[in-house]
Amino acid sequence: MDSPALFLPRSSLDALLQALRGDGYERVLGPVARDGAITFQNVQSAADFPVGVRDRQAPGQYRLESGADPRCFAWANGPQALKPLTFAPRETLWRCERDTDGGLVFRDAGERNVRTAVIGVRACDLAALKIQERHFLKEPYPDPRYAARRESLFLVAVHCSHPASTCFCASTGDGPRAETGFDLALSELDDGFVVTVGTERGAAVVERLDLDRASPGQRTDADAEIEAAARQQVRALPSRNLRDSLYARLEHAHWDQVGRRCLSCGNCTAVCPTCFCHAEQDEPTLDGSRTDHLRQWDSCFTAVHSYMGHFLVREETRLRYRQWLTHKLASWHDQYGRSGCVGCGRCIAWCPVGIDITAEVAALLEPAHA
Amino acid sequence: MHDPDRPVEVEVVDRVEETPTIYTLHLRFTDPEVAGSYRPRPGQFNMLYLYGVGEVPISIVSDPDFDGPVEHTIRSVGRVTRGMERLQVGDRLGLRGPYGRGWPLEAAEGRDVVIVTGGLGCAPVVSMIRYVLQRRERFGRLTILQGVKHTDDLIWRRQYEAWQRLPNTQVLLAADVGGPNWPYSVGKVTVLFDRAGIDPERSIVMLCGPEIMMKASIDRLLALKVPPEALWLSIERNMQCGVGHCGHCQVGPHFVCQDGPVFHYPALRSWLGVTGF
Numbered sequence: 325m326d327s328p329a330l331f332l333p334r335s336s337l338d339a340l341l342q343a344l345r346g347d348g349y350e351r352v353l354g355p356v357a358r359d360g361a362i363t364f365q366n367v368q369s370a371a372d373f374p375v376g377v378r379d380r381q382a383p384g385q386y387r388l389e390s391g392a393d394p395r396c397f398a399w400a401n402g403p404q405a406l407k408p409l410t411f412a413p414r415e416t417l418w419r420c421e422r423d424t425d426g427g428l429v430f431r432d433a434g435e436r437n438v439r440t441a442v443i444g445v446r447a448c449d450l451a452a453l454k455i456q457e458r459h460f461l462k463e464p465y466p467d468p469r470y471a472a473r474r475e476s477l478f479l480v481a482v483h484c485s486h487p488a489s490t491c492f493c494a495s496t497g498d499g500p501r502a503e504t505g506f507d508l509a510l511s512e513l514d515d516g517f518v519v520t521v522g523t524e525r526g527a528a529v530v531e532r533l534d535l536d537r538a539s540p541g542q543r544t545d546a547d548a549e550i551e552a553a554a555r556q557q558v559r560a561l562p563s564r565n566l567r568d569s570l571y572a573r574l575e576h577a578h579w580d581q582v583g584r585r586c587l588s589c590g591n592c593t594a595v596c597p598t599c600f601c602h603a604e605q606d607e608p609t610l611d612g613s614r615t616d617h618l619r620q621w622d623s624c625f626t627a628v629h630s631y632m633g634h635f636l637v638r639e640e641t642r643l644r645y646r647q648w649l650t651h652k653l654a655s656w657h658d659q660y661g662r663s664g665c666v667g668c669g670r671c672i673a674w675c676p677v678g679i680d681i682t683a684e685v686a687a688l689l690e691p692a693h694a
Numbered sequence: 695m696h697d698p699d700r701p702v703e704v705e706v707v708d709r710v711e712e713t714p715t716i717y718t719l720h721l722r723f724t725d726p727e728v729a730g731s732y733r734p735r736p737g738q739f740n741m742l743y744l745y746g747v748g749e750v751p752i753s754i755v756s757d758p759d760f761d762g763p764v765e766h767t768i769r770s771v772g773r774v775t776r777g778m779e780r781l782q783v784g785d786r787l788g789l790r791g792p793y794g795r796g797w798p799l800e801a802a803e804g805r806d807v808v809i810v811t812g813g814l815g816c817a818p819v820v821s822m823i824r825y826v827l828q829r830r831e832r833f834g835r836l837t838i839l840q841g842v843k844h845t846d847d848l849i850w851r852r853q854y855e856a857w858q859r860l861p862n863t864q865v866l867l868a869a870d871v872g873g874p875n876w877p878y879s880v881g882k883v884t885v886l887f888d889r890a891g892i893d894p895e896r897s898i899v900m901l902c903g904p905e906i907m908m909k910a911s912i913d914r915l916l917a918l919k920v921p922p923e924a925l926w927l928s929i930e931r932n933m934q935c936g937v938g939h940c941g942h943c944q945v946g947p948h949f950v951c952q953d954g955p956v957f958h959y960p961a962l963r964s965w966l967g968v969t970g971f
Contacts, residue, residue, distance in 0.1 A: 408782065418700045422745055427724075428703045428786045465937035467697035574968060601941035604934045608746035614744045617699075622940070631932050633771040643970030651944065658947030687725055 383678030490669030583642025701788030737796030743788030841883025
């Protein structure tokens with residue numbers, strides 16, 4: 325949408341929340357600092373946002389610190405991406421009832437989607453959402469549950485101005501500026517927000533607010549913060565397409581090296597905004613008259629992920645790490661036309677032993693060991 | 695939007711005990727409308743659902759133009775298949791499918807069809823064998839090469855003997871360990887290639903079985919000057935959704951449930967036999 329940038333004074337942040345509710349978004353989620361991490365939670369007012377909160381992230385480390393300024397979005401992503409809002413961590417796919425003659429009736433689980441607005445979405449997570457859409461909505465079997473949840477989401481992006489040391493979205497081309505995929509996008513300045521409209525739905529919400537146009541100075545300041553956020557990033561992947569380089573190194577000695585450090589815990593796949601693996605299982609009632617068929621997030625780091633009845637395809641941790649990394653950065657190109665990594669850095673911060681995807685790639689590409 | 699994850703009800707109308715651990719179920723759709731629109735291709739699979747237990751991918755044995763029950767030959771190996779073993783005529787299951795890519799029926803027309811199977815991996819090729827036999831004039835010579843570990847592992851022995859008596863059809867069997875009543879070859883399936891008289895220019899080869907057996911067979915076939923483009927193989931991986939979503943069945947760039955289970959050998963060449971994929 326090509327409409328002029330507007331300015332939302334900081335004092336009107338509550339008015340934005342009210343406008344979203346007024347436009348039919350029953351649930352408004354925003355960043356909340358709770359239990360030592362920033363995650364998306366229900367927000368009643370702007371006071372729920374992490375005012376003045378900063379984060380410090382490093383391999384295997386995530387800490388929040390309090391600051392003294394009024395900024396609400398001066399942090400890089402916490403562990404939770406948009407993923408759980410569209411690809412549910414655990415859900416009932418269908419329900420089966422067995423009648424007294426043994427007949428089976430399969431029914432929809434009847435889950436209802438709540439129209440949800442999310443404030444504070446980062447560019448990397450918007451890119452990840454687009455990647456997961458390609459996966460779950462691809463023909464010939466688009467997933468109706470994913471489609472319904474995606475359709476019910478209203479996304480308010482906030483361009484990233486405070487990247488963590490673990491961030492590398494500038495090198496993957498997915499941030500720090502949110503280019504597409506949002507309904508509204510905000511740039512946070514000290515006294516308020518520069519607002520750009522991405523969709524008709526976004527325009528409808530903004531109309532309720534009666535905002536002035538952003539001044540040229542405000543727009544310049546906003547752009548400068550985003551550009552600085554790109555320059556501040558200290559990590560990078562060496563290329564947006566590592567497919568051939570990694571396919572050529574499937575027997576590299578470094579897989580053993582990283583395999584010895586990796587605990588195979590699956591934290592990286594849980595926090596990754598694009599990992600889509602899930603397992604299915606039945607949960608029958610005790611009297612046997614009904615059973616729910618569930619799916620829940622799975623990880624290629626578990627033993628059962630490659631279970632084949634009489635053997636495991638990936639018994640060793642090094643093979644699981646190689647599966648994850650080569651899927652994410654190599655075979656993803658074959659499947660979906662781009663890398664499966666958006667540079668959010670979560671897998672680095674949330675790895676209990678601090679395995680760093682950018683460092684592992686660098687070691688794999690090191691010519692001396694090839 | 696249609697829900698690709700939800701099964702439909704089928705009823706067991708026949709159950710055949712093949713061996714103590716292998717059984718064949720004949721399944722009828724209870725909704726005639728579903729039955730009318732169901733058209734599997736040889737080599738495709740269904741997701742079968744046992745009430746309260748779960749789903750498993752099972753290859754389809756029956757002919758695509760056969761209107762009768764859907765046939766599945768199942769080996770008891772895991773939680774679901776061991777539970778299905780106890781099913782009787784009249785019991786109900788859930789079924790979704792057919793899924794995946796089957797055998798290259800069009801590419802096979804007019805050519806000699808060579809089937810190579812090993813171990814108990816023969817079920818996915820049985821539908822192809824039957825397909826050729828039902829339309830005999832559209833194909834050249836049919837050669838079936840089957841290897842098993844022990845002579846006891848050969849299910850459908852009578853079936854093989856019946857096929858052997860058909861014109862323009864060659865059946866060669868080998869067992870790693872022979873026995874007093876084993877009139878066939880002893881050794882791996884690869885010992886059969888020299889005797890099979892395969893015409894490398896006229897043949898299309900379809901393989902199914904343990905990957906190590908298929909890899910050894912492919913090496914032999916390539917040495918016999920069969921071009922890589924004439925080779926097709928069916929592989930197995932953990933599958934939970936069947937529709938390309940759950941991620942378990944990936945082999946390199948491929949989702950076996952969608953890009954396979956039958957692959958053109960050139961597409962799978964760089965991944966076959968690489969431990970961990």
